[in-house]
Amino acid sequence: MARIYERVALIGLGLIASSMAHAMRRGGLAGEIVGTARSVETREIASEIGFCDRVVDSATEAVQGADLVVLAMPIGAMEPVALEIGPHLAKGATITDVGSVKRAVVEAVGPHLPDHVDFIPGHPLAGTEHSGPRSGFAELFENRFTILVPDENANTEAVARLTRLWEGMGAKVETMEVDHHDLVLAVTSHTPHLIAYTMVGVADDLRRVTDSEVIKYSAAGFRDFTRIAASDPTMWRDVFLNNKEATLEILGRFTEELFALQRAIRTGDGDHLFDYFTHTRAIRRGIIEAGQDTDAPDFGRIGKKS
Amino acid sequence: MARIYERVALIGLGLIASSMAHAMRRGGLAGEIVGTARSVETREIASEIGFCDRVVDSATEAVQGADLVVLAMPIGAMEPVALEIGPHLAKGATITDVGSVKRAVVEAVGPHLPDHVDFIPGHPLAGTEHSGPRSGFAELFENRFTILVPDENANTEAVARLTRLWEGMGAKVETMEVDHHDLVLAVTSHTPHLIAYTMVGVADDLRRVTDSEVIKYSAAGFRDFTRIAASDPTMWRDVFLNNKEATLEILGRFTEELFALQRAIRTGDGDHLFDYFTHTRAIRRGIIEAGQDTDAPDFGRIGKKS
Numbered sequence: 092m093a094r095i096y097e098r099v100a101l102i103g104l105g106l107i108a109s110s111m112a113h114a115m116r117r118g119g120l121a122g123e124i125v126g127t128a129r130s131v132e133t134r135e136i137a138s139e140i141g142f143c144d145r146v147v148d149s150a151t152e153a154v155q156g157a158d159l160v161v162l163a164m165p166i167g168a169m170e171p172v173a174l175e176i177g178p179h180l181a182k183g184a185t186i187t188d189v190g191s192v193k194r195a196v197v198e199a200v201g202p203h204l205p206d207h208v209d210f211i212p213g214h215p216l217a218g219t220e221h222s223g224p225r226s227g228f229a230e231l232f233e234n235r236f237t238i239l240v241p242d243e244n245a246n247t248e249a250v251a252r253l254t255r256l257w258e259g260m261g262a263k264v265e266t267m268e269v270d271h272h273d274l275v276l277a278v279t280s281h282t283p284h285l286i287a288y289t290m291v292g293v294a295d296d297l298r299r300v301t302d303s304e305v306i307k308y309s310a311a312g313f314r315d316f317t318r319i320a321a322s323d324p325t326m327w328r329d330v331f332l333n334n335k336e337a338t339l340e341i342l343g344r345f346t347e348e349l350f351a352l353q354r355a356i357r358t359g360d361g362d363h364l365f366d367y368f369t370h371t372r373a374i375r376r377g378i379i380e381a382g383q384d385t386d387a388p389d390f391g392r393i394g395k396k397s
Numbered sequence: 398m399a400r401i402y403e404r405v406a407l408i409g410l411g412l413i414a415s416s417m418a419h420a421m422r423r424g425g426l427a428g429e430i431v432g433t434a435r436s437v438e439t440r441e442i443a444s445e446i447g448f449c450d451r452v453v454d455s456a457t458e459a460v461q462g463a464d465l466v467v468l469a470m471p472i473g474a475m476e477p478v479a480l481e482i483g484p485h486l487a488k489g490a491t492i493t494d495v496g497s498v499k500r501a502v503v504e505a506v507g508p509h510l511p512d513h514v515d516f517i518p519g520h521p522l523a524g525t526e527h528s529g530p531r532s533g534f535a536e537l538f539e540n541r542f543t544i545l546v547p548d549e550n551a552n553t554e555a556v557a558r559l560t561r562l563w564e565g566m567g568a569k570v571e572t573m574e575v576d577h578h579d580l581v582l583a584v585t586s587h588t589p590h591l592i593a594y595t596m597v598g599v600a601d602d603l604r605r606v607t608d609s610e611v612i613k614y615s616a617a618g619f620r621d622f623t624r625i626a627a628s629d630p631t632m633w634r635d636v637f638l639n640n641k642e643a644t645l646e647i648l649g650r651f652t653e654e655l656f657a658l659q660r661a662i663r664t665g666d667g668d669h670l671f672d673y674f675t676h677t678r679a680i681r682r683g684i685i686e687a688g689q690d691t692d693a694p695d696f697g698r699i700g701k702k703s
């Protein structure tokens with residue numbers, strides 16, 4: 092595959108950045124990959140694994156001469172980094188990010204970038220519950236969507252180039268309006284995660300059912316809830332703090348519907364339950380017909396390691 | 398493997414019963430397998446597939462001379478069947494069931510059985526979202542728990558024999574007190590299912606996010622929710638109507654915790670979110686350490702077909 096960028100700077104070297112590095116390497120998509128992370132420890136591990144050509148000590152150093160800069164850290168950490176690197180970005184460089192929320196990133200990062208760069212926020216819909224530089228693998232993005240949210244004045248050539256990079260890493264690329272992204276993700280990812288966290292918390296809280304019983308019988312529906320509830324706390328804290336409005340809206344609707352079902356259980360209204368469950372079945376059928384699922388559920392993961 | 402029962406009667410020929418038949422066949426565990434179901438259609442399909450030695454037209458006929466009778470239909474259908482078969486049960490026969498709730502089955506079925514049989518209610522913690530006579534397969538119970546809830550006066554020899562049958566079908570067998578079963582399952586299975594149904598209903602309800610978007614981006618956490626929400630509506634209606642108390646209790650706790658998280662999002666209390674998510678992570682670790690999970694999440698399924 093052809094080289095798409097001459098020098099890619101990865102700021103943050105966790106699951107997403109290290110997977111990008113592995114995938115870019117595999118495809119020969121980048122001339123040079125330069126990486127940096129907050130802690131000495133992470134930088135040392137990254138050097139040891141060797142998925143970057145160079146690991147440097149600061150974001151400022153990393154972005155020198157880079158034609159692509161990727162912000163791959165928790166959303167709450169992006170504003171200070173944008174402030175720091177803004178003055179050092181090369182003319183014509185593309186700046187992107189991989190944060191799970193987009194409106195907040197646009198507002199936190201955009202104002203600190205100079206006019207001579209193209210800012211094209213993005214979000215790969217791929218992840219595992221693992222994190223850190225050791226958790227990455229080249230196949231993470233394969234057949235998964237990456238959503239780009241360029242604004243209406245975006246440089247179409249820069250968008251096309253970034254699209255080619257993601258496609259080179261195996262992803263299917265879509266563009267979307269920023270707020271719509273946040274709403275769609277609130278429905279398909281953020282609220283389901285919050286609910287899974289909550290359910291796991293409830294189980295733990297219940298003294299009459301022992302932890303070992305919860306664990307032992309977790310295969311009966313509960314297990315994948317615990318899997319999502321094992322995801323990185325910092326990342327998810329930042330997701331909810333930064334997609335507040337959409338998450339609260341979906342949670343409000345969720346609570347309404349849950350109360351209606353709860354009432355049906357209490358009053359013994361079997362017809363309501365039956366109709367509701369029949370209705371939701373159709374959505375599942377839609378997913379299978381759309382070819383988005385097989386019988387191997389994976390909560391958004393593929394070909395994962397360990 | 399040795400034959401454990403001479404004649405097994407399966408009343409109901411859906412996912413669970415057909416899987417039992419395949420598994421008993423594989424292990425040579427039953428001398429003869431006789432089956433019946435409510436509809437002519439299901440009986441014809443079962444005859445055609447041939448997982449029973451005989452398919453008969455009524456429950457009364459099926460239980461003739463059987464030393465094991467298995468009630469394998471939705472919980473709400475069990476009482477009339479117990480009434481029907483009660484007078485026709487052979488002396489010394491064991492009667493069991495596979496219903497997902499146990500207190501309600503004990504109360505619905507127990508009173509209609511004669512004193513000369515042993516009633517040992519059971520529940521295999523194994524299933525898929527498919528149903529009907531074509532959905533069964535011999536491996537369904539492998540390495541999954543089956544919980545038996547014999548009462549304190551139960552014939553220990555009969556319990557031991559039924560345990561051997563389940564073990565012969567690949568299951569790990571545990572005994573438990575009836576109400577405790579219902580509480581444990583409310584936590585690990587029933588409430589998670591209700592929540593998944595609700596979340597899928599919310600997504601469908603939301604006009605600003607199209608169905609195709611929900612489907613397209615469902616891999617991002619939502620997909621396994623739709624899978625559980627595709628389970629049989631009759632079965633799940635009966636589960637909630639019959640495990641009302643425990644489900645409502647767990648739902649009450651769930652709502653409390655969810656409101657606390659919702660408030661933390663609204664007020665921007667990142668510490669609360671971070672601490673909560675850190676705490677739930679530990680449970681996941683417990684499950685992995687207990688060897689109850691690998692990296693292949695399956696929401697309670699194994700080796701499924703199609």
Ligand SMILES: NC(=O)c1ccc[n+]([C@@H]2O[C@H](COP(=O)([O-])OP(=O)(O)OC[C@H]3O[C@@H](n4cnc5c(N)ncnc54)[C@H](OP(=O)(O)O)[C@@H]3O)[C@@H](O)[C@H]2O)c1
Pocket residue numbers: 102103104105106107108127128129130131133134163164165166168172189190191192214215216217218219220221222223224323326
């Ligand atoms: N994980 C997923 O499932 C997933 C999926 C899609 C999108 N995302 C998004 O991707 C981003 C990164 O997630 P991840 O899973 O890759 O996280 P991760 O594995 O936890 O790694 C985060 C990285 O960011 C670094 N970092 C944190 N603060 C920093 C700072 N101020 N300056 C420089 N580096 C800093 C960390 O460095 P240290 O190790 O030194 O602390 C670490 O290398 C998040 O915005 C998340 O929303 C995640």
Ligand SMILES: NC(=O)c1ccc[n+]([C@@H]2O[C@H](COP(=O)([O-])OP(=O)(O)OC[C@H]3O[C@@H](n4cnc5c(N)ncnc54)[C@H](OP(=O)(O)O)[C@@H]3O)[C@@H](O)[C@H]2O)c1
Pocket residue numbers: 408409410411412413414433434435436437439440469470471472474478495496497498520521522523524525526527528529530629632
């Ligand atoms: N599926 C799971 O994941 C799972 C897991 C553990 C336990 N269970 C329990 O297992 C039981 C059966 O579930 P399943 O998944 O096997 O259901 P299924 O595939 O839907 O099959 C139910 C069977 O019951 C028959 N039936 C219904 N009413 C009847 C009646 N009045 N007399 C005789 N037969 C009748 C049906 O006959 P027709 O086809 O003719 O209607 C059908 O053969 C339920 O109590 C459920 O709670 C299910």
